[in-house]
Amino acid sequence: MNRIFSKQTGEEHKARKTIMEAVYLSLFIFLFLILILSGTSNLASTALRVSAVAQGLIGVAALISFIFSRRGYTMVGAYFLPYGILLLTFVLINVTGVGSINALFFVTIIVIAGVTAGIRGVVLFAALSIASAIGLYFAQANGLLTNKSPVSFVTPAITIAHILGDSFGLFFLIRIFNKNLHSALDANQELRKLQASLEQRIAERTRDLEIAAQVSRQITRVLDMDILLPELVEKTRQGFNLYYVSLFLYDQQNEELLLEVGTGKEGALIKSEAKSFHLTARPSLVAQVARERKAEIINDITKSDIHFFNPHLPDARAEAAFPMLVGDELVGVLDLQSETVGRFQEGDSQIFSTLAEQIAIAVRNAQLYRQQEHVAQELERTDLMKSRFLASMSHELRTPLNAIINFTQLIAMGVAGPVTEEQVTMLNTSLSSSRHLLQLINDVLDISKIQAGKLNLYIEEDVNLNEEIKAVVDMAAPLLQKQNAGLEQPIQFIQDIDHDLPLTACDRRRTRQVLLNLLSNAIKFTEQGSITLSAKKKGAEFIFAVMDTGPGIPQAMHARIFEPFVQATDDIKHSQGTGLGLPISRSLIQAHGGDLWVESKMGEGTTFFFTLPFRPSTTQ
Amino acid sequence: MNSQKPVLVYVEDDENSILVMKMVVERIMGLPTLYVLKSRADFVQQVKGLGVVPDVFLLDIQMEPYDGVELLSMLRGDPQFNQSKVIALTASVTNEEVSLLKSGGFDGAIAKPLNIEAFPGLIAKIIKGERVWHIT
Numbered sequence: 001m002n003r004i005f006s007k008q009t010g011e012e013h014k015a016r017k018t019i020m021e022a023v024y025l026s027l028f029i030f031l032f033l034i035l036i037l038s039g040t041s042n043l044a045s046t047a048l049r050v051s052a053v054a055q056g057l058i059g060v061a062a063l064i065s066f067i068f069s070r071r072g073y074t075m076v077g078a079y080f081l082p083y084g085i086l087l088l089t090f091v092l093i094n095v096t097g098v099g100s101i102n103a104l105f106f107v108t109i110i111v112i113a114g115v116t117a118g119i120r121g122v123v124l125f126a127a128l129s130i131a132s133a134i135g136l137y138f139a140q141a142n143g144l145l146t147n148k149s150p151v152s153f154v155t156p157a158i159t160i161a162h163i164l165g166d167s168f169g170l171f172f173l174i175r176i177f178n179k180n181l182h183s184a185l186d187a188n189q190e191l192r193k194l195q196a197s198l199e200q201r202i203a204e205r206t207r208d209l210e211i212a213a214q215v216s217r218q219i220t221r222v223l224d225m226d227i228l229l230p231e232l233v234e235k236t237r238q239g240f241n242l243y244y245v246s247l248f249l250y251d252q253q254n255e256e257l258l259l260e261v262g263t264g265k266e267g268a269l270i271k272s273e274a275k276s277f278h279l280t281a282r283p284s285l286v287a288q289v290a291r292e293r294k295a296e297i298i299n300d301i302t303k304s305d306i307h308f309f310n311p312h313l314p315d316a317r318a319e320a321a322f323p324m325l326v327g328d329e330l331v332g333v334l335d336l337q338s339e340t341v342g343r344f345q346e347g348d349s350q351i352f353s354t355l356a357e358q359i360a361i362a363v364r365n366a367q368l369y370r371q372q373e374h375v376a377q378e379l380e381r382t383d384l385m386k387s388r389f390l391a392s393m394s395h396e397l398r399t400p401l402n403a404i405i406n407f408t409q410l411i412a413m414g415v416a417g418p419v420t421e422e423q424v425t426m427l428n429t430s431l432s433s434s435r436h437l438l439q440l441i442n443d444v445l446d447i448s449k450i451q452a453g454k455l456n457l458y459i460e461e462d463v464n465l466n467e468e469i470k471a472v473v474d475m476a477a478p479l480l481q482k483q484n485a486g487l488e489q490p491i492q493f494i495q496d497i498d499h500d501l502p503l504t505a506c507d508r509r510r511t512r513q514v515l516l517n518l519l520s521n522a523i524k525f526t527e528q529g530s531i532t533l534s535a536k537k538k539g540a541e542f543i544f545a546v547m548d549t550g551p552g553i554p555q556a557m558h559a560r561i562f563e564p565f566v567q568a569t570d571d572i573k574h575s576q577g578t579g580l581g582l583p584i585s586r587s588l589i590q591a592h593g594g595d596l597w598v599e600s601k602m603g604e605g606t607t608f609f610f611t612l613p614f615r616p617s618t619t620q
Numbered sequence: 621m622n623s624q625k626p627v628l629v630y631v632e633d634d635e636n637s638i639l640v641m642k643m644v645v646e647r648i649m650g651l652p653t654l655y656v657l658k659s660r661a662d663f664v665q666q667v668k669g670l671g672v673v674p675d676v677f678l679l680d681i682q683m684e685p686y687d688g689v690e691l692l693s694m695l696r697g698d699p700q701f702n703q704s705k706v707i708a709l710t711a712s713v714t715n716e717e718v719s720l721l722k723s724g725g726f727d728g729a730i731a732k733p734l735n736i737e738a739f740p741g742l743i744a745k746i747i748k749g750e751r752v753w754h755i756t
Contacts, residue, residue, distance in 0.1 A: 394711070395682050395711060398711045398732070399634055399636075399637075399711060399732075400636070401733070402636075402637065402711060402732045402733035402734075403634075403636035403637065403640065403733075405733040406636075406637075406640040406733050406734050406736065407636075407639075407640065409736050410640065410643050410644075410736065413648070413736065415643055415647050415648060416643075438733070456716060458716065458718060458719055509718075
């Protein structure tokens with residue numbers, strides 16, 4: 001019974017369950033046929049009743065056995081059904097005394113047992129059936145069975161003969177069936193094994209690809225060849241379980257292959273011997289692969305005359321080399337050596353070829369990166385030199401000029417002795433020229449800083465723009481006076497300024513510089529009419545405007561006046577500026593996040609506008 | 621403190637600048653003398669060797685071997701000159717430099733070339749204790 005109750009293997013269970021289900025179905029059909037056939041004979045009424053009850057009971061037995069088989073106890077289920085039917089047979093025979101169909105019942109039971117429970121079922125139920133037939137025979141002979149119906153009786157002998165014949169037939173059928181079932185199961189098992197080994201191979205290939213992918217990822221991340229390549233060959237060697245991995249780079253100019261890196265101590269050793277050879281070198285697998293630009297595998301180096309034996313690699317047994325190509329261009333060769341004869345197979349070849357391609361791209365990238373880095377360093381150096389030059393210019397050029405200005409001033413003041421009026425005039429001219437030169441130097445330094453991107457603002461919080469405007473107006477006053485001195489009708493200076501401009505963050509000095517530049521320009525170019533300075537706050541910004549009634553600037557010059565060293569007029573009298581004031585001013589305002597522009601009409605005048613963003617104090 | 625005749629010390633490596641300052645201080649401002657010292661490690665010793673306590677130090681910024689900022693910290697390191705007025709003289713007035721001077725503890729800065737007309741007034745303001753940033 002242990003075997004019966006033990007859970008079955010999935011395969012067996014499934015097979016038997018299918019059979020059981022088929023049997024239950026055919027049984028119902030069989031009983032239904034009896035029902036139909038018996039309808040025409042005189043057995044009708046009894047057979048009808050028997051059949052109906054039998055169908056019901058078999059249904060119950062089938063259900064119970066089906067439940068068992070569902071739970072995996074197929075054998076229990078298989079035994080349950082014939083048992084149930086056997087019991088039913090006894091009951092029916094005893095109750096109805098219908099002997100004519102008992103043989104049929106017995107045979108049915110054995111068939112069911114055979115199909116569902118196998119050979120053991122056939123033997124067991126055949127024995128039980130024979131025993132019950134004999135039992136019936138004796139029961140009838142001794143009058144224990146009270147005949148309730150007058151139906152003719154088929155002798156137990158016939159029943160036994162039936163049972164025996166059918167049992168043997170079934171026995172052999174089942175044996176054949178079981179054999180087939182087992183061979184089918186065996187075949188299935190074989191298939192499983194095959195599948196498993198296939199899965200393992202897929203796993204291995206996946207792992208190889210993963211290593212290749214890992215190496216590739218590494219490749220794209222690291223741009224420094226000195227870091228990248230040693231890691232790369234080591235990863236490849238470990239990942240693919242190889243003896244030695246090395247990379248040769250191709251020197252196009254000399255047609256030479258140079259060992260760039262090799263794994264382990266051997267790699268360092270071989271590299272220290274400065275291993276490089278010409279493209280035509282023989283024997284050399286690497287050189288051949290480089291020449292032909294085609295991967296080559298030597299799975300047994302003893303049978304090859306291309307392999308170059310390296311005394312540092314005594315355990316090499318197989319070698320494979322793959323060209324590193326970017327497009328058609330040879331970057332180098334990836335060389336792999338293994339201690340195992342026959343290490344490199346078809347599948348490997350593809351992976352390594354792809355890997356070699358990836359490395360080629362990486363090396364090319366790294367080479368380009370190296371070049372770029374070199375250029376960047378060069379630029380940085382130039383930049384640094386430029387900065388130093390600017391700083392020293394600023395000091396070295398100004399120091400002597402400062403002396404000139406101050407001495408001239410002192411002499412003109414009479415500090416070093418009396419000077420004539422004529423001398424004072426000359427000294428003052430010299431002084432203003434010196435100051436102009438100083439301004440020029442300052443402007444050139446400013447524009448150089450702007451062009452070098454080195455102009456930094458010094459932002460102060462809470463700058464009072466009203467104060468700054470006043471300071472600029474004060475500074476411009478002498479210029480205006482001087483201009484007015486040569487005019488019949490003095491220029492009117494109008495201020496249209498909001499008196500409570502809110503405090504804002506800005507570069508005070510630079511803001512002054514811009515405003516002074518615009519004002520002095522206006523004074524310089526205006527000979528009649530007025531100059532209006534306005535400053536208002538509008539939304540989130542301040543708008544400044546310097547409007548004059550000068551000659552105006554032709555439309556074509558509106559953009560050009562903001563280019564360095566360009567002036568709107570060729571008039572020598574007016575060309576005293578540096579030509580840098582406007583470009584510097586615009587850059588300073590733009591650095592603040594504002595804008596500076598011009599509106600002008602020939603003959604009517606010019607207005608320069610600029611905006612400064614309003615930046616209230618952040619610390620309260 | 622000598623409020624009548626203030627004592628000025630000037631540290632500068634450019635001869636011409638020294639000459640200009642001497643003329644301005646001695647001839648225009650009419651002070652007896654301008655003390656000129658060298659940018660050296662013994663700067664504080666030099667000051668002490670003068671025999672008078674200076675009212676105002678005028679330090680050039682771009683000097684070798686010690687620049688004005690370093691000299692200032694030497695001065696501030698000595699309790700005797702903790703309260704002395706120290707003014708930076710500078711030719712290149714970049715924004716970075718000005719913020720450096722302000723945060724460095726200078727009491728003011730005066731731009732080069734010297735504005736000779738304004739200079740005496742600035743010194744008077746400094747001695748009164750005002751901070752002077754005459755750098756535009």
